Amino acid sequence: MYILENAFNNVLRNKGRNILIGAILFAVIVTAVIALMINTTTSSIIENYKGRFGSEIRLEPNMEKVRDEAMKNSTDGMVRVTVPSIPAENYIAFSESEYLQGSIMTASAGVICDSITSVDAELGGGSGMMMMGGGAGIEASENTPMQFMMSLQGNKLAEFEAGTRELASGEMPDELNECIVSTDLAESNDIQIGDSFTFTGELRDMAEGIVQPTSYTLTVVGTYYDVTDEYAEGSAQNAFTNRRNEIITTYDTVVQEIQSGMNGIKVAATYYLKNPELLDEFAAEVYSKGLPETFDVTTDKATYNKIVGPVEGLKGVAIMFMSVVLVFGGVIIALLASIAIRERKYEIGVLRAMGMKKTKVAFGLWSEMLLITLLCLVAGLGTGRLLAQPVTDALLAGQIEAAEAAQDEQQSNGGMMLRMPQQDTAADAEPLSDIDLSLGLDTMLQIIGIALVLASLAGLISISRITKYEPIKILMERN
Amino acid sequence: MNVLTVNNISYQYEGSKKNVLKGISAGFEAGKVYTLVGKSGSGKSTMLSLISGLDICKNGEILYKDADLRVIDRDKYRARDIGVIFQSYNLLTNVTAVQNIVLSLHISKAPEKDKKSFAYSLLEKVGIDRETADRPVLKLSGGEQQRVGIARAISHNPDMIIADEPTGNLDRDTEAEILKIFINLAHSENKCVIIVTHSKKVSEIADVIYGISDGKIAFHKQLPIEKNS
Structure with missing residues (x-):
């Protein structure tokens, strides 16, 4: 007990030296508090997003493979690139995988309707096919794809969840052959809830040259406000690609016309893995169940990187900064x-x-160091906690700026890319720009651990010195 | 019955080939004042280091109550069994006089419950009043520091008091007072007091004088106790 009492008195007696040691310790602890708070919070955010994005699987056509395939199959010098589709039965078969915890299916099809005039009808329609090379002088024939003026979107509810679309009147489609239309389309055509319309489309087998008409008779059960961009970035502008012309219906409604081996109804599915680590196993299973090699089994890495990238950068900066401060702080404290x-x-x-x-x-010397450390710990925890949020905000803003600058540079150097605009959610994703830091028990224990290690480091140096000191030699030197 | 027995000890410092002590033997009893006298470099301070357990001899043996100092816990020996008074005081300079004594009482695990009061009374016994006792050591005069050193040496009631040139830095009056304290400790409190000195005056107060020259006992003189009482 007297040793502790003496240590306490010594801390007060040797103010100059102890203030110097305390200042270094304080700086190290404040840095550790900020860095560990950032690390803990960002780790939890990253884990959360990893779980979400790492588990969310998409089956997307790899457009480069599709184009290569189309070029390989071209016999007349004209390359017809058709976005491939997966038969609905395959989607259902894939969804039965034991690696999944659930799935969301969507389907879309281009259609026309004689009694509805589409928004931007004067721009013409679109086929959903891309024509490359040797296109000049194509004449309309039986093989010319239908020019769709609208699209049926089965179970496409992402915009409603994101808040860019909202039900304006009526109700959401729930039953087979129910639909809702945009308020723009409804107003320009005086569409009322309860009206029924017949939409026609077509299915094609490009290889065999078979064309099969499709027909949907849908009842309007509601209208929706739409504040999404009318056209997806980089897409052709016509009535078919205008988002105000999207007729929202159920998945089952769209796929009821689907026929095996025929293109024209595009089905997409988002599968949710039980665990992000199961991606390779799931991919092997779906390829074995008939998924064409032109499809990629992917997670949404682009969106993940855009949202979480700056947070990961922030975490890296915080840890690196803490490591440097710990090393230098440790060396200075040791000295x-x-x-x-x-x-x-x-x-x-x-x-x-x-x-x-x-x-x-x-023990007395170590106790003195420990007392100084405890004082610095209390002050450092308080100060670090106060500083952590503004420091994080500033660092994160820097990371976001850097990420955006890097992206701009990449885009300006990137050249032409074949993309599927509807599926490019990364473009819409906003990086996390606000992190609420908290000082949890785990973080506090880590900081206490670091402080104790530093105190013990100084204590160990004292002990190693003391073991070398013989009192008679010290006193003789002095005398 | 000897409290401390020195048997044929020799000593040489690390890196030196010269023996500072060459086969010294001596006995020290309770209730007597001993002086080790000799010129500078004769080996008397080395002998003091050895008998105070601050250093160990490789040849010969030093027995405290028949226990070899090389074997026993020398920290405990220094803390409880002996009190050492240094020529340059060797007090803790960053604390007060009384705190020096209190710390010594703690180290020796002295039984007194109110160690501070006991420390004040001890200091008073060696002529340090309460006000002086509460002053930092560095603000005390040489004589006052030496008195604090004596109080610290006797604070834990040791069997032996070993003093190295205890009056070397003091004026005549203070020297006389301090020597009186040593005589009193030996004759009234039955302590074994060993004083290393080259002062003739100091050596004259001894009951037994060991003259050391060139690392050997050159003479051994026993004086009648009545003379010093």
Whole structure:
């Protein structure tokens, strides 16, 4: 007990030296508090997003493979690139995988309707096919794809969840052959809830040249407000691609016309893995169940990177900064402790000559260091907690800026890319720009651990010095 | 019955080939004042280091109550069994006089419950009043520091008091007072007092004088106790 009492008195007595050691410790602890708070919070965010994005699987056509395939199959110099589709039965078969915890299916089909005039009808329609090379002089024939003016979107509810679309009147489609239309389309055509319309489309087998008409008779059960961009970035602008012309219906409604081996109804599915680690196993299973090689089994890495990238950068910066401060702080504390012991050599010699054991002398010095550390810990925790949020905001803003600059540069150097605009959710994703830091028990324990390690490091240096000191030598030197 | 027995000890410092002590033997009893006299470099301070357990001899043996100092816990020996008074005081300079004594009482695990009061009374016994006792050691005069050193040496009631040139830095009056304290400790409190000195005056207060020259006992003189009482 007297050792602790003496240590406490010594801390107060040797103010200059202890303030110097305390200032270094304080700086290290404040940095550790900020860095660990950032690390803990960002780790939890990253894990959360990893779980969400790592589990969310998409089956997307790889447009480069599709184009290569189309070029390989071209016989007349004209390359017809048709977005491939997966038969609905395959989607259902894939959804039965034991690696999944659930799935969301969507379907879309291009259609026309004689009694509805589409928004931007004057721009013409679209086929959903891309024509490359040798296209000049194509004449309309039986093989010319239908020019769709609208699209049926089965179970496409992402915009409603994101808040860019909202039900304006009526109700959401729930039963087979129910639909809702945009308020723009409804107003320009005086569409009322309860009206029924017949939409026609077509299915094609490009290889065999078979064309099969499709027909849907849908009842309007509601209208929706739409504040999405009318056209997806980079897409052709016509009535078919205008989002105000999207007729929202159920998945089952769209796929009821689907026929095996025929293109024209595009089905997409988002599968949710039980665990992100199961991606390869799931991919192997779906390929074995008939997924064409032109499809990729992917997670939404682009969106994940856009949202979480700056947070990961922030975490990296925080950890690196903490490591540097810990190393340098540790070295400085070790040096100061070493100098302090040299300064106190005489005191140690006297105590040893009085019969105090080496272990007790060392414990006394370690206790002094511990007391200084505890004071710095209390002050450092408070200050670090106050500073953590503004520091994080500033660092994160820097990371977002850097990420955006890097993206702009990439885009300006990127050249032409074949993309599927509807599926490019990364473009819409906003990076996390606001992180609420919290100081949890785990973080506090880590900080206490770091502080104790630093105190012990200084203590160890003291102990190693003391074991070398013989009281008679110290006193003889002094005398 | 000897409290401390020195048997044929020799000593040489690390890196030196010269023996500072060459086969010294001596006995020290309770209730007597001993002086080790000799010129500078004769080996008397080395002998003091050895008998105070601050250093160990490789040849010969030093027995405290028949226990070899090389074997026993020397920290405990220094803390409880002996009190050492240094020529340059060797007090803790960053604390007050009384705190020096209190710390010594703690180290020696002295039984007194109110160690501070006991420390004040001890200091008073050696002529340090309460006000002086509460002053930092560095603000005390040489004589006052030496008195604090004596109080610290006797604070834990040791069997032996070993003093190295205890009056070397003091004026005549203070020297006389301090020597009186040593005589009193030996004759009234039955302590074994060993004083290392080269002062003739100090050596004259001894009951037994060991003259050391060139690392050997050159003479051994026993004086009648009545003379010093």
